[in-house]
Amino acid sequence: MPTLITVAPTGAETTKGACPTLPTKLSEVVETARRCEAAGAAMIHLHIRDAEHRPTLDLGRLRAAVAAVRSETDLVVQLSTGGAVTDSFEDRLRVLDADPDSCSLTMGTVNFGDDVFANPWPFVTELYQRTQELRIVPEFELFDLGHVAALHRLLDTYGLPAGGKVHCDLVMGVPGGMPGDAPTLVAVVQALPDVVTSWSATGIGRTTLPVALAALSCGGHLRVGMEDTRSFARGRPVRHNVELVERAAQLAGLAQRPPMTTEDARELLNVKP
Ligand code: KMH
Numbered sequence: 001m002p003t004l005i006t007v008a009p010t011g012a013e014t015t016k017g018a019c020p021t022l023p024t025k026l027s028e029v030v031e032t033a034r035r036c037e038a039a040g041a042a043m044i045h046l047h048i049r050d051a052e053h054r055p056t057l058d059l060g061r062l063r064a065a066v067a068a069v070r071s072e073t074d075l076v077v078q079l080s081t082g083g084a085v086t087d088s089f090e091d092r093l094r095v096l097d098a099d100p101d102s103c104s105l106t107m108g109t110v111n112f113g114d115d116v117f118a119n120p121w122p123f124v125t126e127l128y129q130r131t132q133e134l135r136i137v138p139e140f141e142l143f144d145l146g147h148v149a150a151l152h153r154l155l156d157t158y159g160l161p162a163g164g165k166v167h168c169d170l171v172m173g174v175p176g177g178m179p180g181d182a183p184t185l186v187a188v189v190q191a192l193p194d195v196v197t198s199w200s201a202t203g204i205g206r207t208t209l210p211v212a213l214a215a216l217s218c219g220g221h222l223r224v225g226m227e228d229t230r231s232f233a234r235g236r237p238v239r240h241n242v243e244l245v246e247r248a249a250q251l252a253g254l255a256q257r258p259p260m261t262t263e264d265a266r267e268l269l270n271v272k273p
């Protein structure tokens with residue numbers, strides 16, 4: 001099975017001041033998307049920024065970003081509905097009106113460093129039902145084993161997602177969430193509902209490589225990017241997201257699971273044409 005590589009280039013937490021190479025302008029996001037596609041990425045997980053480089057869920061900017069990435073690449077476009085920890089549920093629900101191929105959907109509340117990333121059950125279910133109505137394929141974000149239990153409950157109660165495929169992403173190593181190591185990854189994968197058709201994993205910070213290697217060896221896919229790590233190696237900052245995608249593609253190749261094409265990714269997730 002080839003490897004789906006998702007690039008998460010920007011996130012909502014890192015400031016441009018702290019990391020000037022972070023793609024925050026639309027032109028930088030598009031340039032990043034093109035280079036990462038050429039290096040083996042098939043999906044992009046997008047957070048966008050305003051003119052002052054601050055995270056925003058402005059619908060006009062979201063629509064412009066979706067359109068720009070679509071016109072310049074064939075990447076599957078996934079918008080974050082997680083946003084920043086300060087974003088309202090209302091704004092996070094409205095993200096779907098930008099009509100992405102896919103959206104992230106976090107399966108529960110989690111401590112997030114010094115903050116709380118709030119995802120109460122009524123919000124999760126409302127967001128999920130909107131994805132079903134709008135035929136947007138959710139990626140279920142799992143920050144903890146309890147989120148897997150919530151995923152069982154969601155699918156049992158509301159049925160399968162748009163397109164019928166069930167794709168998850170294990171977000172590991174967040175301070176407050178599950179640790180980013182192989183035993184934890186195996187425990188989560190073993191607990192996934194039988195209807196899950198694919199899953200990827202990402203390790204935050206120094207857990208990036210252990211998580212990627214464990215995911216590949218367990219049949220999973222990879223998410224990499226400056227949303228999740230700004231360090232390529234000890235003392236060596238990431239200069240461009242493409243470095244992380246290139247390394248993921250190398251690891252996938254070594255595992256005899258080379259990067260998946262965008263066409264194959266569309267089929268894997270069954271996003272609408
Ligand atoms: N920025 C985090 C609070 C997602 O994109 O859905 C949430 C996050 C998850 O990044």
Ligand code: ZN
Pocket residue numbers: 008011045047080082083104227
């Ligand atoms: Zn995100």
